[in-house]
Amino acid sequence: MALEDDIRLLAKVDLFQGLDREQLRLLAFGAERRRFRDGVDVHLPGDAAAGGMIITEGALEFWRQTTDGRKSEGIAGPVTLVGEMALLLETDRTHGATARGETEVLTLSRSLFRRMLEEYPDFALALHGRISERLANLAGDLLTLAPVFAREG
Numbered sequence: 001m002a003l004e005d006d007i008r009l010l011a012k013v014d015l016f017q018g019l020d021r022e023q024l025r026l027l028a029f030g031a032e033r034r035r036f037r038d039g040v041d042v043h044l045p046g047d048a049a050a051g052g053m054i055i056t057e058g059a060l061e062f063w064r065q066t067t068d069g070r071k072s073e074g075i076a077g078p079v080t081l082v083g084e085m086a087l088l089l090e091t092d093r094t095h096g097a098t099a100r101g102e103t104e105v106l107t108l109s110r111s112l113f114r115r116m117l118e119e120y121p122d123f124a125l126a127l128h129g130r131i132s133e134r135l136a137n138l139a140g141d142l143l144t145l146a147p148v149f150a151r152e153g
Helices: 003-011 021-030 110-119 121-149
Strands: 032-036 041-043 051-066 069-076 096-109
Touching: 003 021, 003 051, 003 096, 021 096, 021 110, 032 051, 051 110, 096 110, 110 121
Parallel strands: none
Antiparallel strands: 032 096, 041 096, 051 069, 051 096
16 A cells, blocks of 8 residues: 555544644554454454554454453454554553454554654644543443442442
8 A cells, every 4th residue: 555545544543533634644654564364363462562553454353362262352344443542551452353354454653653742732632632532431331330230238
């Protein structure tokens, strides 16, 4: 894929909404493409996450290791950003990911993403707002589940 194709792909990713063409170009220029054959593990639970990746073609199946083997947690396809939090924080992968079909991802390093935040404070502010909104929604969702987890006394 050409740089222009990468820019168009990045523009479709929810987290990057609001970035202008030059900002997307910086991300695309610093990104790295990786290809995986069907059935290849892209990462394992507990692996250090150096950043995020966007699925450009194919799919990734996410799974957890259980005492009975791997338990599938879902499949994601093109334009999905995997490891969003790893763009911001040093963290480990919580799930394994295995390529389903011939799969290609565009990887974005944490250092590249931090550079974006430093060079474009307006983007950093917008990102802060999006993350705050997501956390508020998550907290609300958890509150609605509280009765399920409450013990009868």
